[in-house]
Every structure is written in C-alpha cells, then in structure tokens.
Amino acid sequence: MPAEGSNVADGGHETQKLGPDNGRVVAVIGLVFGVVAVVTILQDGPGDGALGFVAVVLVLMVLIWSVLLRPAVFLGSTTLRLRNAFVDVFIPLASVEAVSVRQMMVVHTVDRGFHSTALTRHRRELTKRDQGKVSVDPLNNFADFVEERINARAEDARARGDEVGPTRRRPAWAEISALAVLLVAAAVFFAR
Numbered sequence: 078m079p080a081e082g083s084n085v086a087d088g089g090h091e092t093q094k095l096g097p098d099n100g101r102v103v104a105v106i107g108l109v110f111g112v113v114a115v116v117t118i119l120q121d122g123p124g125d126g127a128l129g130f131v132a133v134v135l136v137l138m139v140l141i142w143s144v145l146l147r148p149a150v151f152l153g154s155t156t157l158r159l160r161n162a163f164v165d166v167f168i169p170l171a172s173v174e175a176v177s178v179r180q181m182m183v184v185h186t187v188d189r190g191f192h193s194t195a196l197t198r199h200r201r202e203l204t205k206r207d208q209g210k211v212s213v214d215p216l217n218n219f220a221d222f223v224e225e226r227i228n229a230r231a232e233d234a235r236a237r238g239d240e241v242g243p244t245r246r247r248p249a250w251a252e253i254s255a256l257a258v259l260l261v262a263a264a265v266f267f268a269r
Contacts, residue, residue, distance in 0.1 A: 150196060171240060180200070
C-alpha cells in the first residue's frame with residue numbers, strides 16, 4: 078500500500094499522510110536537471126545574464142516542487158487537510174459528504190467541492206471502472222483505499238456529533254514568496 082507511514086500531530090491525535098501517488102520520479106528528475114543547469118550556467122561566472130537564467134531555472138524548480146511533490150492529503154481524527162500547490166484547505170470531517178478520486182481527488186462538502194491533485198486515477202482505469210470492468214478494491218488500489226478511509230472517518234465524525242464547521246484556507250506562503258522573489262530577480266537581472 079503506497080500510504081506513507083508518517084504521522085503528524087493533530088491536536089493530540091495522529092494524522093495520516095496520504096499521497097501523492099504520482100509524479101515523484103518525474104519531479105526528482107526535473108529537480109536534478111535543475112541543479113545541473115544551475116551549476117552549468119554558473120561555470121562561466123555569475124554575470125547578470127547568467128543570474129537571470131539561474132533565477133528562471135529556480136522558478137521552474139519551485140514550480141516542480143509545488144505542483145508535483147507538495148500536494149498531499151492529511152487525514153486527522155477531526156480534520157481533512159488538502160495540501161495543494163499553493164494553498165492548504167482544512168475541512169472538518171463532519172462536513173465531508175463524499176470523497177471520490179477521478180482524474181483528481183474531489184471532496185464534496187455541505188457547501189461545495191474541493192479538489193486535490195495529490196491522488197489521481199488514470200483515464201484507462203476510469204474507463205474500465207465506468208464500464209463496470211473493475212470493481213472497488215481498497216486492498217490493492219490506493220485510490221479506493223483513500224476513498225474508503227476518508228468516507229468512513231467522515232461518517233464516524235458525523236456519528237460522534239462533531240461540529241460541521243467552516244473550511245479554512247491557508248496560502249502556501251513559502252512557495253508563493255519564493256516564486257515572487259525569483260520572478261522579480263529574473264526580471265531585474267534580464268533588465269540590466
């Protein structure tokens with residue numbers, strides 16, 4: 078099962094980290110190429126043009142990190158956290174009506190739906206599932222496991238009478254700031 082074993086404290090309770098289930102190899106290869114590109118660019122000396130290209134490569138590396146490696150789902154005893162590329166969404170489990178994993182994970186709440194790219198299904202699997210050729214198998218299919226686990230925890234939260242509270246959003250300031258600084262740096266170095 079691809080579920081990661083790391084647990085994070087959630088108000089005294091354990092939180093299970095789920096995902097991402099895709100893109101890690103491509104992301105690591107992209108980051109390695111980025112490091113190689115920076116070293117290659119800087120071999121001739123740190124001129125303004127070179128520093129501009131380094132800033133652009135670093136922007137691409139931050140985007141690779143944000144889009145391919147950062148997304149994850151954290152399942153706590155009372156809260157579901159969707160960590161997306163540039164924002165974290167905290168959803169009370171009692172508010173979750175259903176979770177489905179299609180081409181991306183969708184969490185349906187009382188108010189609206191929230192999307193996460195941390196968990197996905199391939200189009201081929203979706204087609205087979207829609208045609209009834211593949212059944213739900215949480216023991217061998219990670220997306221099925223996550224759907225079942227989150228839906229069960231949400232049902233337990235409602236049965237306990239947990240509060241159906243509002244969702245909270247928190248920007249990923251580190252990634253946003255890094256992108257802003259690097260984009261400004263690239264513009265400054267190329268403008269000289």
